Amino acid sequence: MRxxxxxxxxxxxLLGLLPLAAGATEYxxxxxxxxxxxxxxxxxxxxxxxxxxxxxxxxxxxVQAYYQxxxxxxxxxxxxxxxxxxNLSLFLDNxxxxxxxxxxxxTLDLAALxxxxxxxxxLHLLCVxxxxxxxxxxxxQNALAPAERSAGTPKTPTTGAQPRPRGHQGQNVFLxxxxxxxxxxxxxxxxxxxxxxxxxxxxxxxxxxxxxxDFLVKPALTWLNLVLVxxxxxxxxxxxxxxxxxIENIVILRRLFDVAESTIVVKVLLYTLLxxxxxxxxYLFLELMGYIFDVAExxxxxxxxFIRTVLxxxxxxxxxxxxxxxxxRQLPETVLWVSNGVVSLLLIGTVWRVARTLHRxxxxxxxxxFSYLCATEVIPLVVLLKLIVFTx
Numbered sequence: 001m002r003x004x005x006x007x008x009x010x011x012x013x014l015l016g017l018l019p020l021a022a023g024a025t026e027y028x029x030x031x032x033x034x035x036x037x038x039x040x041x042x043x044x045x046x047x048x049x050x051x052x053x054x055x056x057x058x059x060x061x062x063v064q065a066y067y068q069x070x071x072x073x074x075x076x077x078x079x080x081x082x083x084x085x086x087n088l089s090l091f092l093d094n095x096x097x098x099x100x101x102x103x104x105x106x107t108l109d110l111a112a113l114x115x116x117x118x119x120x121x122x123l124h125l126l127c128v129x130x131x132x133x134x135x136x137x138x139x140x141q142n143a144l145a146p147a148e149r150s151a152g153t154p155k156t157p158t159t160g161a162q163p164r165p166r167g168h169q170g171q172n173v174f175l176x177x178x179x180x181x182x183x184x185x186x187x188x189x190x191x192x193x194x195x196x197x198x199x200x201x202x203x204x205x206x207x208x209x210x211x212x213x214d215f216l217v218k219p220a221l222t223w224l225n226l227v228l229v230x231x232x233x234x235x236x237x238x239x240x241x242x243x244x245x246x247i248e249n250i251v252i253l254r255r256l257f258d259v260a261e262s263t264i265v266v267k268v269l270l271y272t273l274l275x276x277x278x279x280x281x282x283y284l285f286l287e288l289m290g291y292i293f294d295v296a297e298x299x300x301x302x303x304x305x306f307i308r309t310v311l312x313x314x315x316x317x318x319x320x321x322x323x324x325x326x327x328x329r330q331l332p333e334t335v336l337w338v339s340n341g342v343v344s345l346l347l348i349g350t351v352w353r354v355a356r357t358l359h360r361x362x363x364x365x366x367x368x369x370f371s372y373l374c375a376t377e378v379i380p381l382v383v384l385l386k387l388i389v390f391t392x
Contacts, residue, residue, distance in 0.1 A: 042137055068136060069125060079109050084135075088135060107143055118352040174324075236272075237270075325334075351381050
């Protein structure tokens with residue numbers, strides 16, 4: 001009895017697939033490599049499904065808490081380094097282990113901060129959380145460099161959170177810009193000595209000398225004043241970048257990170273442009289407010305006094321930069337307070353000088369004029385102090 005053709009064909013196919021099936025049973029999935037340190041992969045909580053999922057920056061919206069599973073080996077430190085805003089908190093296994101007391105860069109040994117009762121080895125859940133801002137995840141890195149780890153170089157990490165010493169980031173950039181500022185002031189003083197003396201004359205600054213009255217009746221936007229505004233903007237930008245580079249990045253960017261010298265150059269130029277636009281654009285703002293308050297006759301003298309005071313007080317900014325470069329490594333907190341104090345004095349002194357000059361023309365006891373002064377000087381002063389000084 002012959003077998004049908006399709007039965008014979010089916011038998012041949014089964015005989016051919018048996019070796020493949022036998023080989024498939026030998027496949028074993030390789031276990032994932034243990035995570036002995038931080039990676040760039042972060043997890044966020046999916047509240048709907050109540051589980052942690054991989055955070056994709058271009059897909060998921062930013063959140064305030066980020067997670068990562070870490071493998072901690074017994075008797076092996078796990079040092080990490082990161083930059084933090086004030087009140088940034090770290091949790092291990094859902095227990096608080098660290099809160100940043102101030103904006104700074106920190107080095108921390110996670111193995112030494114495991115909660116009491118936790119196993120010294122195995123997987124532990126790290127959580128990075130901030131109540132008001134998005135944590136800077138890019139700054140979280142392993143403290144030991146890969147070359148040191150492969151070479152087995154011994155290094156004793158800190159067991160508690162310690163701010164990393166602030167170095168002179170971009171020192172060559174700062175010195176180069178300071179040299180440019182010095183050459184600019186020196187060249188202007190030698191070329192335009194009478195006009196330079198009208199602005200930078202100490203006795204006329206606090207009194208009613210002839211030089212002061214002469215400046216207040218001359219046009220505010222001359223070629224000399226425009227170049228001096230650019231030098232002032234460069235000096236002010238240099239100081240702002242120096243203050244924020246090692247403490248906290250600019251509040252507009254809302255980030256904390258260490259930057260290269262090329263990035264510092266871009267930040268200085270950007271800040272210079274912003275400061276120059278603010279100083280020169282204030283005239284349009286004063287014209288608008290003068291029209292609204294019907295005090296257009298005071299706009300010209302107010303803006304001239306503003307320009308004169310800003311340029312005079314800006315002459316001291318390069319000296320503060322020299323103080324920063326000389327003492328920032330030894331006395332960083334002192335240099336920070338001095339720098340912020342000089343910036344505050346510049347802003348408050350400018351408002352005081354403008355108010356004093358306006359009071360000589362028309363009494364500030366007039367509620368209408370006082371409201372105009374608040375709208376044009378006091379409110380912008382409060383905003384600038386908040387953005388520049390009280391950001392820590």
